[in-house]
Amino acid sequence: MEKYIDRSRLEAYAADFEARQSSRVAMRAVTANGLKESAKNLLLLNTIPHEYSLRLQQGAVTNQKSSGRCWMFASLNVLRFDVIHRLNVENFEFSQNYTLFFDKLEKSNLFLENILETLDEPTEGRLIQHLLSAPLGDGGQWDMIVNLIRKYGLVPKSAMPETKVSSATRDMNGVLTEKLRGFACALREAHAAGESEEALRAKKDGMLQTIYRALCICLGEPPRTFDFSYTDKDKVNHKVCGLTPLTFYERFVGTDLTEYVSIINAPTADKPYHRSYTVRFLGNVKEGQIVRYVNLPIDELKRAAIAQLKAGKPVWFGCDVGKSSVREQGVMAMNAYALEDLLDTDFPMTKAQRLDYGQSLMTHAMVFMGVDLDEAGNPVRWCVENSWGDEPGDKGYYVMTDDWFNEYMYQIVIHKKYLSDEILREYAAEPIVLQPWDPMGSLAD
Numbered sequence: 001m002e003k004y005i006d007r008s009r010l011e012a013y014a015a016d017f018e019a020r021q022s023s024r025v026a027m028r029a030v031t032a033n034g035l036k037e038s039a040k041n042l043l044l045l046n047t048i049p050h051e052y053s054l055r056l057q058q059g060a061v062t063n064q065k066s067s068g069r070c071w072m073f074a075s076l077n078v079l080r081f082d083v084i085h086r087l088n089v090e091n092f093e094f095s096q097n098y099t100l101f102f103d104k105l106e107k108s109n110l111f112l113e114n115i116l117e118t119l120d121e122p123t124e125g126r127l128i129q130h131l132l133s134a135p136l137g138d139g140g141q142w143d144m145i146v147n148l149i150r151k152y153g154l155v156p157k158s159a160m161p162e163t164k165v166s167s168a169t170r171d172m173n174g175v176l177t178e179k180l181r182g183f184a185c186a187l188r189e190a191h192a193a194g195e196s197e198e199a200l201r202a203k204k205d206g207m208l209q210t211i212y213r214a215l216c217i218c219l220g221e222p223p224r225t226f227d228f229s230y231t232d233k234d235k236v237n238h239k240v241c242g243l244t245p246l247t248f249y250e251r252f253v254g255t256d257l258t259e260y261v262s263i264i265n266a267p268t269a270d271k272p273y274h275r276s277y278t279v280r281f282l283g284n285v286k287e288g289q290i291v292r293y294v295n296l297p298i299d300e301l302k303r304a305a306i307a308q309l310k311a312g313k314p315v316w317f318g319c320d321v322g323k324s325s326v327r328e329q330g331v332m333a334m335n336a337y338a339l340e341d342l343l344d345t346d347f348p349m350t351k352a353q354r355l356d357y358g359q360s361l362m363t364h365a366m367v368f369m370g371v372d373l374d375e376a377g378n379p380v381r382w383c384v385e386n387s388w389g390d391e392p393g394d395k396g397y398y399v400m401t402d403d404w405f406n407e408y409m410y411q412i413v414i415h416k417k418y419l420s421d422e423i424l425r426e427y428a429a430e431p432i433v434l435q436p437w438d439p440m441g442s443l444a445d
Contacts, residue, residue: 020344022344023344026038026342026343026344029342030342035339035342036337038342039337039338039339039341039342040326040336040337040338041335041336041337041338044333044335044336045326045329045331045333045336048331048333048381048399048401049399050330050383050393050394050397050399051372052370052371052372052381052383053371053372053373054309054310054370054371054372054373055369055370055383056081056309056312056313056314056369056370058077058081058084058314058369058385059080059081059084059089059090059091059092059093060091060390061385061386061387061389061390061395061396061397062076062077062093062096062387062389063387063388063389063390064096064167064387064388065162065167065168065389066167066168066169066170067100067138067166067167067168067169068137068138068139068169068445069096069100069138069140069169069387069445070364070365070366070387070444070445071139071140071141071142071144071145071318071365071443071444071445072096072099072100072103072140072145073096073365073387074316074317074365074366074367074385074387074444075142075145075316075365076093076094076096076099076145076154077314077367077385077387078314078315078316078367078413079094079154079253079255080092080093080094081313081314082253082255083252083253086252087230087232087238087252088232088233088234089230089231089232089233090233092156092230093156093157094154094155094156094157095154095155095156095157095158095159095160095161096157096162096166097157097160097161097162097163097166097219097220098152098154098155098159098160098222098223098245099145099148099149099152099154100138100166100169100219101160101215101219101220101222102148102151102152102222103140103144103148103284104136104176104211104215104219105208105211105212105215106147106148106284106285106286106288107135107136107137107284108135108136108176108180108207108208108211109208109286110283110284110285110286111131111135111136111180111184112180112183112184112187112204112207112208113204113286114131114281115131115183115184115187115188116187116197116200116201116204118131119187119188119191123188126437127436130281130436130437131184131281131436132181132184134177135176135177135180135181135184136173136176136177136180137173137443137445138169138173138445139442139443139444139445140284140443140444140445141262141282141283141291141318141443141444142260142262142316142318142365142411142413143262143283143288143289143290143291143292144283144284144285144288144291146257146258146260146288146289147283147284147285147288147289148284148285149249149257150257150258150288151285151288152222152245152246153244153245153246153247153248153249153250154245154248154249154253155222155223155226155245155248156226156228156248158228158229159223159226159228160220160222160223163218163219163220165218165219166218166219172214172218172219175214176211176214176215179207179210179211179214180211183204183207186203187200187203187204190203222245223245224244224245225242225243225244226243226248227239227240227241227242227243228240228243228248228252258289259415259416259417260413260414260415260416261294261413261414261415261416261419261423261424261427262291262292262293262294262411262412262413263293263294263295263296263300263301263304263411263412263413263414263419263423264277264293264294264295264296264410264411264440265295265296265297265298265301265409265410265411266295266352266355266410266439266440267297267298267350267351267352267355268352268355268356269352271295271432271440272295273295273296273297274294274295274296274422274423274426275294275295275426275429275431275432276292276293276294276426276427276428276429276430276431276432277292277293277294277295277431277432277433277434277440278290278291278292278293278431278432278433278434279291279433279434279435279436279438279440279441280433280434280435280436281436282436282441290431292427292431293411293427293440294423294426294427296423298405298406298409300423301405301409301412302379302402302405304412304414304418304419305317305368305371305382305412305414306371306373306377306379307414307418308414308415308418309368309369309370309371311418313415314367314368314369314385315367315368315412315413315414316365316367316412316413317365317366317367317368317409317411317412317413318362318364318365318410318411318412318444319332319362319363319364319365319366319408319409319410319411320360320361320362320363320364320408320410321363321364321366321408322363322364323360323407323408324336324337324404324407324408325398327388327392327393328392328393329393330386330392330393330394330396330397330398330399331393331398331399331401332384332398332399332400332401332404332408333399333400333401333403333404334401334403334404334407351406351407351408355439358439360408360439361410361439361442362410362411362439362440362442362443362444363442363444363445364444364445365444366384366385366386366387366398367384367385368382368383368384368385368412369383369384369385369397370382370383371383378402379402379405380401380402381399381400381401381402382399382400382401382402382405383397383399384397384398384399384400385397386398410440
């Protein structure tokens, strides 16, 4: 065959298309209505109910709006579940703006530290270009929220409400990214000119002061002390004065976040199961705990998630939400779009192949609030609390079929009490260090 598309090949392609009646029908539908709308498999979607044999009750659905804070919202949704029940209130939210502020500040520091650690790397090399690609994006991981909470505590939403910028972070991110790239340039050029490490670190401190000031302007000043008032379901008002973010966390939450373990399912040849992994340069708090996972078969993730749900506790998870997912119905199911029928082709890649070839990775974090089990105790579908407001799906809740779980679920976070001693030993073992661009280093947003 020829290397190039010549006229004869074009004529052959055209003849093949024109000979297929189904393709002509599909063309009329897609050009008028769009690809996904034409492929939407309503016959399947209408058979998947938002009903579960086990479901936990949560407060009002949250909304991250135009920001990439899903990992943060999901983490705080897990933690607020106990607060709502402990305080006997209808609803409660932590300030996602407060954690956003310190995540941006810590990511800025980590970025500059990474630049100082790699001063002799070539600017055009893959490592420096990777570090420069997104110095302080919105995305994150479970271990990163743990680091923020342990260092800075939490505050109720009333103590640091959302701002226009926290709900729509693109402009702030763009400006701060430009500043950080400029700072990286200045540090690397100063190093090339022979300036000492002490001088470079003095420059870094001034750079962070600039970032802090910009964050205050965009997000407001984070509170050092505040009063907390709430009214419970019995109409009794409670007020506690003079709290700090750390004392608020200790008094009203108190969860030992170090007792939770991240489990991933990455069935690729380079990541054997039952091994611990971390990712170079991934994180936010420089001195915090590293991002760490143990890689397990998918059935182990299901078993652990079900055990924690049965104990009455929600489950944080990360997945590839955009694949085979219908926002309006709030359904994540294989064949939610009948693209194979519409386009007359197949999509045969396996989960491992999708990871290896850049077709899938973790993009979004949410919370399991329930599961529907069959008579044998096997999961049929999963109840998902999202953070996109109450319009999609069942008042903001999604339903995930179990076959979708198999293909696009990548991470769950489980308390140690629901895991075997063997898994805990595997998790605690010296981790294999993955490259910064590994798909398991993706950040949910």
